[in-house]
Each structure stands twice: as structure tokens, then as C-alpha cells.
Amino acid sequence: MDWSALALSLQLALATTLILLPLAVLIARPLAWRRFRGKSLAEALVALPLVLPPTVLGFYLLVALGDASALGRFYQSLTGRQLVFSFDGLLLASIVFNLPFAVQPVQRAFDAIPREVREAAWCCGMTRWQALWKVELPLAWPGLVAAVVLTFAHTLGEFGVVLMVGGNIANETRTVAIAIYDRVQAFDDRGAALMSATLVAISFASIALINWLGRKADHRG
Amino acid sequence: MAEGLSIRLRQQAPIPLEAELACAPGELLALVGPSGSGKSTLLRCIAGLHAAAEGAIRCDGETWFDAAAAVNRPVQARRIGFVFQSYALFPHLSALDNVAAALGHLPEGERRARAHELLARVHLDGLEARKPAALSGGQQQRIAVARALAREPAVLLLDEPFSAVDQVTRRKLQQELARLRAHLAIPMLLVTHDLDEARMLADRMVILHRGRTLQTGTPDEVMTRPRSASIARLVGLQNLFEGTLVEEGGALRLAWLGHKLDVARSEGQPGERVSWVIPSEGVLLHRRERPSRGEAENPVPGVVQDCVRLGPFTQIRLVPDGGGEPLAFSVPTHVAERNGIIPGAPARVTLLAESIHLMPWEPRPE
Numbered sequence: 001m002d003w004s005a006l007a008l009s010l011q012l013a014l015a016t017t018l019i020l021l022p023l024a025v026l027i028a029r030p031l032a033w034r035r036f037r038g039k040s041l042a043e044a045l046v047a048l049p050l051v052l053p054p055t056v057l058g059f060y061l062l063v064a065l066g067d068a069s070a071l072g073r074f075y076q077s078l079t080g081r082q083l084v085f086s087f088d089g090l091l092l093a094s095i096v097f098n099l100p101f102a103v104q105p106v107q108r109a110f111d112a113i114p115r116e117v118r119e120a121a122w123c124c125g126m127t128r129w130q131a132l133w134k135v136e137l138p139l140a141w142p143g144l145v146a147a148v149v150l151t152f153a154h155t156l157g158e159f160g161v162v163l164m165v166g167g168n169i170a171n172e173t174r175t176v177a178i179a180i181y182d183r184v185q186a187f188d189d190r191g192a193a194l195m196s197a198t199l200v201a202i203s204f205a206s207i208a209l210i211n212w213l214g215r216k217a218d219h220r221g
Numbered sequence: 222m223a224e225g226l227s228i229r230l231r232q233q234a235p236i237p238l239e240a241e242l243a244c245a246p247g248e249l250l251a252l253v254g255p256s257g258s259g260k261s262t263l264l265r266c267i268a269g270l271h272a273a274a275e276g277a278i279r280c281d282g283e284t285w286f287d288a289a290a291a292v293n294r295p296v297q298a299r300r301i302g303f304v305f306q307s308y309a310l311f312p313h314l315s316a317l318d319n320v321a322a323a324l325g326h327l328p329e330g331e332r333r334a335r336a337h338e339l340l341a342r343v344h345l346d347g348l349e350a351r352k353p354a355a356l357s358g359g360q361q362q363r364i365a366v367a368r369a370l371a372r373e374p375a376v377l378l379l380d381e382p383f384s385a386v387d388q389v390t391r392r393k394l395q396q397e398l399a400r401l402r403a404h405l406a407i408p409m410l411l412v413t414h415d416l417d418e419a420r421m422l423a424d425r426m427v428i429l430h431r432g433r434t435l436q437t438g439t440p441d442e443v444m445t446r447p448r449s450a451s452i453a454r455l456v457g458l459q460n461l462f463e464g465t466l467v468e469e470g471g472a473l474r475l476a477w478l479g480h481k482l483d484v485a486r487s488e489g490q491p492g493e494r495v496s497w498v499i500p501s502e503g504v505l506l507h508r509r510e511r512p513s514r515g516e517a518e519n520p521v522p523g524v525v526q527d528c529v530r531l532g533p534f535t536q537i538r539l540v541p542d543g544g545g546e547p548l549a550f551s552v553p554t555h556v557a558e559r560n561g562i563i564p565g566a567p568a569r570v571t572l573l574a575e576s577i578h579l580m581p582w583e584p585r586p587e
Contacts, residue, residue, distance in 0.1 A: 114307065114309065116305045116306075116307055116309035117309045117310075117311065117312075119268075119270050119296070119303075119305075119309065120303065120305060120309035120310075120311070120368075121311070121322070122270075122295075122296040122297055123268060123296055123301060123302075123303040123323075123369075124322050124323035124325070124368065124371070124372065125297050125300075125323060125325045125326060125372055126297065126322070126325065127297060130325070134311075134322065135311055135322075138313045139311075139312065139313055141313075
């Protein structure tokens with residue numbers, strides 16, 4: 001059992017979720033409530049990681065984060081290190097491939113809040129910021145929970161993109177999914193089985209949690 | 222007008238608007254019109270939820286909106302109390318917290334006590350901890366009213382606040398509003414498509430049609446003296462006819478289907494075509510075989526087309542001799558029975574000169 005790989009996966013999942021959640025709120029709100037030119041295009045862009053093969057997504061991320069890219073060069077000048085095949089590069093990739101898993105449930109949740117309820121908050125004298133904290137986010141709560149759990153679980157399980165962008169560097173980019181593959185390649189069936197079972201347990205617990213929290217939220221109304 | 226609310230708005234899209242109205246402190250003004258006439262849009266403009274292309278909104282001497290000067294205060298800076306048609310309560314908050322949510326202007330320590338007071342004012346004491354979903358429609362509406370008043374608003378906006386409850390609750394809530402408003406010294410605007418409601422609650426009403434304010438006046442004025450035939454149609458007046466002014470003995474009379482009717486007020490020239498209306502209260506049935514004195518006034522004989530018994534009253538439609546559209550009026554059911562009012566029976570009515578209202582001629586729609 002490669003505990004460092006599991007720790008790395010959990011670290012990656014946590015960081016991705018923490019960064020992606022506010023980002024998802026920022027993206028999902030206008031998608032849910034505003035009408036603007038190119039909205040369908042924006043929605044398609046957000047959903048793209050759902051349908052692209054991980055290798056395709058991984059390839060483009062590799063190009064976008066690589067040494068030849070502006071982002072890669074900027075990172076190198078800042079840290080003196082490569083962005084690809086690093087934890088930071090993996091985190092960026094993880095944020096991109098999790099975009100639909102975070103944005104879509106949040107968007108659906110905001111969509112379900114009646115316009116008049118939001119307007120009533122302003123009419124009560126709340127600033128937009130207060131309305132967000134006191135009315136919109138509490139009402140979008142089930143969607144936020146779904147986004148957290150889906151992002152977290154999906155990051156733990158992602159394989160293809162991680163391999164393309166991060167490679168297989170212990171303590172830097174070797175996540176538990178990569179480690180399982182690694183074990184199988186090394187004919188260490190017992191190690192692979194143990195890690196797979198751990199991943200199954202964590203994923204199962206996540207889904208159970210989302211359903212439980214979702215039902216709890218329903219009863220509050 | 223420095224005090225109260227004054228509005229002048231114009232826009233072409235998304236729905237056309239050409240509105241001008243004023244509402245004094247303590248006055249309840251009803252905005253009446255068919256659906257799609259711009260009533261709710263007007264309310265949203267006042268609240269700051271929608272900005273019209275042209276015009277201005279002033280309240281209590283403050284300019285809330287002025288398109289020419291590029292002034293458009295945000296909703297939060299307008300001090301409005303808004304009761305939404307759907308109430309728009311916060312479903313995750315208790316009744317108390319719904320009201321307290323609008324008390325941001327008070328120090329945190331005073332909010333709960335004030336929210337309790339407001340809920341007591343709308344008779345919801347004891348239900349403070351309930352979530353909206355656990356309350357009836359009428360109770361939800363009361364929370365919405367309490368929440369709207371919580372901010373100590375400069376104007377109260379009510380968007381069809383009685384449309385989502387049953388008839389019995391509606392009557393009760395209407396009475397409560399009538400009592401509540403007596404203590405409110407702010408302009409109040411009530412959007413409704415229910416004329417009876419407007420008549421019952423409002424000091425004045427504004428008739429809105431396709432975004433235009435057509436007539437403003439007391440409900441009685443608008444209902445008995447509409448400015449035009451189209452307004453008469455909008456407020457559902459039944460006895461709307463066309464006639465011609467004629468001069469007879471130095472006075473103007475109204476020629477209609479061969480009858481020459483006395484009118485109490487008339488401006489116009491002999492020979493002028495006019496539209497005219499008479500409220501059903503101005504049509505009096507003559508007693509059969511026992512003529513009395515008042516019956517010399519504008520007598521019109523005719524044939525009963527139909528009579529519908531509506532509880533204690535019977536609605537009668539009488540086709541006047543000379544043909545044309547029937548006159549509609551109602552009499553106590555016992556009177557209809559005693560006078561043998563049945564379809565096909567002859568009858569005579571008086572059209573009270575005082576009740577006949579003349580308007581500029583307007584062709585019928587269609």
C-alpha cells in the first residue's frame with residue numbers, strides 16, 4: 001500500500017475542491033441567471049471535459065502548461081521549476097477537468113432559486129454580497145454539496161489526465177490511481193487490490209454522503 | 222409634488238410604457254389593467270428592479286431615477302417595501318428571520334424584538350419559528366407584508382398580493398390591509414386586475430392599458446365617468462352605446478334609437494356623435510301597471526332578452542324598442558318576480574339623466 005500516493009491524492013482533491021468551489025459559484029451564477037451572447041458556447045466549454053478522452057484533454061493541458069507556453073514560462077521564471085510534471089501543474093489540470101463536475105450542479109441549484117426571491121433580498125436592503133451569503137448560497141446548498149463531493153471523488157479517481165500532465169513521480173504527481181496502475185505493472189496484485197478497495201470505499205462514502213446531505217436539505221424547506 | 226411619490230416613465234421595449242402618476246403619503250393608489258398592461262413593470266421600475274429608457278421617479282423629495290441625469294439608485298438605496306405576488310419569502314428562514322432579514326438598518330440586538338412586534342402586528346404571534354412551507358398561503362402573505370414594512374419603507378408596493386389565496390382568506394386579508402393602511406403615512410401602490418378589490422381598498426385608481434396610464438381618479442369617478450369608451454370597456458362597464466347630440470328647447474339631448482334622452486351634463490355641439498355609458502344602477506325598472514312619478518324621466522320600453530338569478534339579485538338584459546344592444550341592470554329577485562320579468566316579456570325602464578355619461582365618440586373595436 002502506497003500511503004504517500006493516497007496522501008497526495010487526498011491533498012490534490014482537497015486543494016482542487018477548495019479552489020474550484022468559489023470559482024464554480026462565480027461561473028455558475030451568470031450561467032444560471034443571465035442571458036448573454038455566447039451563453040450556449042460557454043456552457044459547452046464548461047461541459048467539454050465530460051466528453052473529451054482524458055488523453056486529448058491531457059495533451060492540450062500539456063501544451064498549455066509546457067515550457068513552450070506563456071504560462072509554463074511564467075511559472076518557471078517565478079519558481080525556477082517546470083510546471084508540467086509538478087504538483088502545481090497537476091492541480092491546474094485537475095481544476096480544468098473538474099470544471100463540469102463543480103459548475104453544473106451549482107448552476108442547477110442557482111437556477112432553482114426564483115428570481116423574485118433574489119430580488120426580495122435586495123428589496124430587504126441586503127447588498128448583493130449579503131444576498132449571496134444569506135439567501136443565495138444557503139438555498140443553493142444541495143448543489144454546493146454535490147459539487148464538493150463530485151469534485152473530490154472525481155479527482156481521486158482521475159487517471160488519464162494525471163498520467164499525461166503529471167507523469168508518475170513519487171511524492172509529486174503519483175496519485176493513488178497511478179499507483180494502482182504502477183502496482184499492476186509490477187505484478188503486485190495485493191498492493192493494487194488494497195489500494196483499489198480503499199478508493200472504492202472512499203468513493204462509496206462520498207456518494208452516500210451526497211445523497212444523505214441532499215435529503216437533509218430537502219427536509220429543511 | 223415634493224412629498225409622496227411621483228412617476229413619469231417612457232420606454233418602447235421590452236414592453237411599451239408611457240406612464241405618469243402620483244401618490245400622496247397615506248394614499249393607496251390601485252394600478253388596474255388587464256394582464257400584460259405593464260402594471261408589474263411599473264412597480265419594478267419604482268423598486269429599481271427595472272430601469273425605463275426615459276423619465277423620472279421621485280419619492281419624498283429624493284430623486285430615485287432620472288434617465289436624463291443618469292440617476293438610477295440601486296434597489297437597496299430606495300427604501301421600498303415590496304410584497305411580491307408569489308410573496309418571495311426566504312424558504313430556508315423562519316417567519317421571524319424572514320422579517321429580521323429586512324431589519325439590517327437596526328442594531329443587531331434590536332432586530333429580534335422588532336421582528337416579533339411586526340409579526341404580532343399581522344397577527345402571526347406564536348408562529349415565529351415556522352418555516353414558510355409550514356404556513357398557509359394567508360399566513361405567508363402576512364409574513365411578506367410584515368417583511369415589507371420592516372424596513373420602514375418610504376413607499377409600499379403590493380403586486381397582486383391577494384391573488385394566490387382562496388376567496389375567504391382574500392376577504393380577510395383585504396380587511397386587514399384596510400386596517401393596516403390607516404396607520405401608514407406613506408404612498409402605497411396596489412397592483413390588481415380585480416376592479417372590486419381596487420374599489421374596496423383604493424383611494425384612487427389608475428387605469429393602465431398597454432403600458433399607458435389612461436385615467437386616474439377615485440374608483441367611483443373612473444367607474445361612472447370613464448374618460449373614453451375604451452376605458453369604459455376596460456373597467457367592464459356593460460351599458461356602452463353610441464348616440465348623437467341634438468338640440469331641443471335650448472338644451473342638448475341625446476338621440477339614441479329614436480329616443481331623445483335628457484342628460485344632466487353635456488358638452489358638445491348638436492349633431493355630434495358621442496359614446497355614452499350608464500351604470501346599471503342608473504337603470505330603474507318601472508313597476509308593472511302602477512306607474513309612479515319618477516317614471517317620466519327618460520322612459521325606455523323594451524323586451525326582456527334574458528334574466529339570470531344571482532342569489533338575492535336578478536340580472537336583466539332588456540332589448541330596447543328600436544333594437545340594438547341590450548341594457549343590463551339588476552333588481553332584487555323579489556322585484557323581478559313581482560313584475561313578471563321573464564324572457565320575452567315587455568318591460569319599461571327609466572334611464573336616470575344624472576347617470577348618463579357622455580364621452581367622445583370612438584369606433585367599436587373589431
